[in-house]
Amino acid sequence: MRQLQLFRTLILRPLRRDLLRTALTIISVALGVGVVIAIDLAGDAATGSFRSSLETLVGKTDLEIVANGGVDERWMAALTALPVNARFAPVIEMQGVLKPAGSVTVYGVDFVSQGPEARAATPLARDPNSAIVVSSGLAQRLGLKEGDHLPLTLSDRTQNFEVAGIADAKDAEFILLDIAEAQRALNQYGRLDRIDVFVSPHEDFSRVEREVRVTLPASYRLEKPGTRGEENQRMLRAFRWNLRVLSYISLVVGAFLIYNTISVSVVRRRAEIGVLRAVGASRRWVLRLFLGEALLFGLAGSLAGIAFGRVMAEGAVGLVAETVNSLYVSSRPAAVALDPSAVAAAIAAGVAVALFSALAPAREAMHVAPVEAMGRGAHEHHSRTHARRNLFWAALAAIIAVALSQARPIDDKPIAGYAATLLAVVAMALAAPAVVTGLAAGTRGASRALFGPEGLLAVRGLAASLARTSVVVGALATAIAMMASVGIMVGSFRETVIVWLDTQLRADLYVRPAAHAGAGEHPALSAEVPGLVSAIPGVESVDIFHALEFEYEGRRATLGAGNADIVRRYGRLRFLPGEDRDAILRSLAGRNRVIVSEPFANKHSVRVNDVLNLPLGDRLVKVTVAGIYFDYSSERGFVIFDRSTLLKYLPHLPATNLAVYVRPGADPASVRHAVEARLANYRVTVAPNRALRQNAVTIFDRTFAITYALEGVAIAVAMLGAANSLLAMVLDRRREFGLLRYLGAAPAQLRRMILLEAGFLGIAANLLGLALGFVLSLVLIYVINKQSFGWTIQFHPPFLLLAGASTLVWLTTVLAGIYPARAAARLNPIEVIHEE
């Protein structure tokens, strides 16, 4: 009770009196917590649930039979003949494009079986080949009813379908198609994507599993439903981890600000604390008092952060979904839902950060001796900062950081790398006081010569309140370092990708089905298309490319096949240093030799001349890795055959892309028109080289939009901190400003002085931040990115961008000084000089 009342008078009342600063601190915590929540919620929503929406209609599947390159439908007969009480349902899954609704999942199912999927299709339309069943959710959204006609694009063709039935599947959205029609559309006769197994509740599940296993070839997999979803989540884990870590940076910046706020609160109340101690307050009690203040900030900030986060998540979900779709797997974002566990975690993080950052100043308060109550000039208490000792700890932290950056990933996550970045930030924060004093001493003469007495006073004032100054500089520097490091990483990555695109994209035209949806989707080209294109005059050669999603050692990757000879002749692909491209490419044709992309090699620890056991169709194939090439298009990784080899194992594999090389001297534009005209009946896109490149860069930029947004928030938090601290400084140095007025300072001189201090803070923060940023960018590029995604980024710092951004941050710091500067100039000198 007593404590609560004292908490009110000692902590709450001053907070209320200083409403602006209180609000700034709470807002900065709220922003930090909000970003963490937003990224978590947006990540959940963007990756959606990977559960098959077909389940809403047919019920839970017990087993799924899958195989690389598809399941041969001949096995259906053998399976249905098994003496088990189970139902086997063939499924083909693809993405179709519906004019009004956009991309939609289409399932090819057996319309003449006994399952609920077939029952939904009765009464059958007059022409079963052009009949579809629409799920109730989709029908409702588009206002469809039985008998309506719909144009649906599958792979490279659009066809008019009649709605034969509406399947009751709650709000799930999908379309059912007869399986034969689906195979025709995918140009995959005789192949299934999977066979769903439904085991009767009266049947022994493991017996069914055993029977099925022995019936099928060893290269086939029996998966529990949900395996695929888990696989997707796992694939996205590194991506989400990195995003999440990035989202915590604002909170780290916020930690500096809480530290600052509590420090101010302690410094101002030293005499008060002394009195309390003199009248009998215990040390623990004083500690609790200030931790209570921090708790208040943490709780208030976190609660406000939930609302912030919810709103920001709506904005973030689109950005995250875009990245997920272009780099990983097609998914449709779900609605943002406020997940209680995410909220609880964020509140816990906010409160923990608040308490942790308040620990040092609260302990300082605890050690205030009762005699300080008698000390008249609390203001003359000069803060003891141990610049030199801190420098030692900074060096130690830096050394440990370097050691950690050499460590291997743990559970696929660059944990040690993250720890190294955090330690680097700590090292910077510890070095900040020494840097500020050094800078102040070094620039004293210059700033006095340049800015006169205001310059001298500004530099001296900052050095005098070193403890506070270093915290603000630390917070700003962290935000700047984050901006610089991510900027360098993204800039380097972008440059690397652009250079890579140059070698990668050598053909003049690229042809692919229009229904292409996202990563992991490889719609087929009709069988006759490559021939049609090759026959066009002006076309020199056509590289026919086959891509399909496959699984290797439990991870999804892309299996591809092209014409190694064409690739070699046009100088495509760049291999790791020391590998001879020509020799590698020459060695592929007709042999069990493959090349793999760098991310694949890193993920599976594969080296040149290693032998991979690839399950392909009904067989297990041993292939030798002939070379490892650079690739930045997908972190899932590629395994590339020569066509001649892959078609031997998967003879029905349809082509998915064409790379068209124009004869020298022929006009690429007119060849393109000829190709478009020839393929007018197919839904394909014919993209010229330049468009594809531009598109790749656009996707790249959109992928990193979220990163820039996160940086923006961290910078905003740091700005709030700068304004907050400058304001605190003005309040604390009121007497000094009053005195200066007595000594003949004009109000404009005081304003200038504060702005100079803000400018000096900005410069110190920029110096430290840029230095730290360069170090962090090395960790990001060579440790975190490499370990998370498996690709090597070349170091290309975007100097111009960095210079621009740091100037902008510097200007904003000065701007943050405007309000405090005005406040200082408006003080009444008589009042402040006489108050104690």
Place this chain on the structure above:
Amino acid sequence: MNPPRLELRRASKTYQTNGQKLEALRDVSLVLEPGTITALVGRSGCGKTTLLNLAGAMDFPTSGEVLIDGRDTSSLREDELTALRRTRIGFVFQFFQLLPALSVLENVELPLLLAGSQKAREAARNRLEWVGLVDKVNSFPYQLSGGQMQRVAIARALAHSPEILIADEPTGNLDNASGEQVLALLSDAAGRFGATVLVATHSAEAAAIAHTRVQLRDGRIAAFERA
């Protein structure tokens, strides 16, 4: 004939706090001439500091006027007031009010620097020599005793050779010996530099060096003695 350097004409000051009126000064008239020391004495709360603030043009009367060289301080613009403080008025405070971040020399230079003077360093050194603290130029305030700090404060108040020196209980925080040194400096300021010195004090010694003693009671002049 020149107008008197500093003159108060029926100056009154009323404070409004929470709807209550408080008359800190009532109808005070005074004329202060160059080279003289005037001591303000009286009980705590009688209005000494209030009067000093009016005399130093830091504050303004609610009625009546304060004239410096014949000009009404209430009629001066902000920049004119700043100029006045830079050239003509110096202040000494009970609690010294040195800036802890600045060295002794820098503290004394400060008013000159703020005024944009070119020879700040030299003038500051001269003043420190005068108060007998040249050997402390590079020390910081926390390294000085109270008496030394007050001498630095006096050097600072006189750095720009003001014609008016205003001191609010300059010996209030000092022991006798230090107090005497400070008082000697104030006498010197009036005698050697011809400054008009106005000092509020509780100490008899301080009052003793003054040419004129003004006794305040409840904001009014209760007694006026010339030594």
